[in-house]
Amino acid sequence: MNKQSLPYTIGFTFFISFLFVLFLSFAHHTTAPRVERNREVTRQRSILSALGVETSGPDQIQEAFREVKEIEREGITLFRLDDGETGVYAKEFIGSGVWGPIEGVLAVTGDLARTRGLEIVDQTETPGLGGRITEGWFKEQLRDLRIVEGTIRVAAPGEGDTDKENGKIDAITGATRTSERMGVIFKNELERIASALGVEL
Amino acid sequence: MSSPKEIMRENLWTNNPIFMQILGICSALAVTNLMINTLIMTLGVVFVTAMSNLTVSLMKSLIPRKVRMIVQTLIIAFYVIIVDILLRAYLPDISRALGPYVGLIITNCIIMGRAEAFAQSNPPVLSLWDGVTSGMGYMGVLMTIAFVRELLGFGTVLGFPVLPSGFEPWIIMVTPPSAFFLLGIIIWIGKTIMNKEGATA
Structure with missing residues (x-):
């Protein structure tokens, strides 16, 4: 057979493409349930972390997430964890960062007196600068912070502020614009949670 | 035909894809x-x-011959997607951290270069060995750059803190320009050593 002829070239190209795509479809299909489970576990881990529940391992995460109730109010989905008092509510958010969207979860107490925690799920801020919003020290600033005048102020320059009663967190040095965007995200999300819960900020 | 030992020496050192062929930059x-x-x-x-x-x-x-290069691209894309599927299923955190860069392996000139320059005219086992050693030549240079960048940018090696807590991270090391400078330095060192080897040989 002439391997340089047009019919052979077309036939070969068609067959080889079909064969490789068939293998890929098979690989995708067999791993799809696992990929979906990973995605769900990551989402649950973020919500639990914002709610202040530390977990490790997929089984423990799924077990702990059974205590969380998903509720919808005013078209907004919230995740409620009973704490024996006002309850703690988490809301997933997508806000505008400097280079792209910032996705995360913000959790607050039911009376909106305090934040409970923050988790960043995805972001494309500058690595080492704005990207530091994913670091523990930044997120820990939102752990049980008092909400003052309906907002959380991101103060620049950072002063190593450890006061949990002043409604203020430190901005990231060298990432003023990302810090400002985070301030806007907090304000918008607190307003949305307040409207969903029917609570005055 | 080159021996496996010669192929290894060429791909890891005398014809290293990064600092001799300037590919995969x-x-x-x-x-x-x-x-x-x-x-x-x-x-x-x-x-x-x-x-x-x-x-x-x-x-x-x-x-x-007419569709040689497009078929090579198809083969490369197939294996890259397999890697992507495996990472998403079994190493989801790393898959998320690497983001679009896994898919971009397809565009890495080293792979196409070796397929066209070596595999197209050599037997299968030797071609496999050429691929392994070319990839390792690339890996060696990138891991050296990553070691310096992580050490000075974060104070860690493979995530473990190794520098004293008072160490001030070099912000430039976590941004791409530092890799540009480091790569230049590695090419400089590599070529200088090779020139000396050439002079003494």
Whole structure:
């Protein structure tokens, strides 16, 4: 057979493409349930972390997430964890960062007196600068912070502020614009949670 | 025909894809700020280069000349997508950290270069070995850059803190320009040593 002829070239190209795509479809299909489970576990881990529940391992995460109730109010989905008092509510958010969207979860107490925690799920801020919003020290600033005048102020320059009663967190040095965007995200999300819960900020 | 030992020496040193052929530079700048990400990504490149070389070599007598390069691209893309599927299913955190860079392995010139320059005219086992060693030559340089960037940018090696707590991270080391400078320094050192070897030989 002439391997340089047009019919052979077309036939070969068609067959080889079909064969490789068939293998890929098979690989995708067999791993799809696992990929979906990973995605769900990551989402649950973020919500639990914002709610202040530390977990490790997929089984423990799924077990702990059974205590969380998903509720919808005013078209907004919230995740409620009973704490024996006002309850703690988490809301997933997508806000505008400097280079792209910032996705995360913000959790607050039911009376909106305090934040409970923050988790960043995805972001494309500058690595080492704005990207530091994913670091523990930044997120820990939102752990049980008092909400003052309906907002959380991101103060620049950072002063190593450890006061949990002043409604203020430190901005990231060298990432003023990302810090400002985070301030806007907090304000918008607190307003949305307040409207969903029917609570005055 | 070169012996396996000669092929290894060429790919790791005298004809290293990065500092002799200046190929694969884009990923050398983009994914070298954390060693673990660099390790996984370069292992992916070793796997793709080796398997695409093997496949191209096995099929070389069947591939029509006119569609030779598009078929090579198809083979490379197939193995890259396999790597992507496996990472998403079994190493989801690393898959998320690497983001689009796994898919971009397809555009790494080293892989296409070896398929075209070696696998197209050599037997399968030798082509597989050429792919493995080419990938390792690339891995060696990227891991060196990643080691310096992670050490000075974060004070860690493979995520473990190794520098004293008072160490002030170098912000430039976590941004791509530092990789550009480091790569220049590595090329300079490599060529200087090679020139000296040449002079004494």
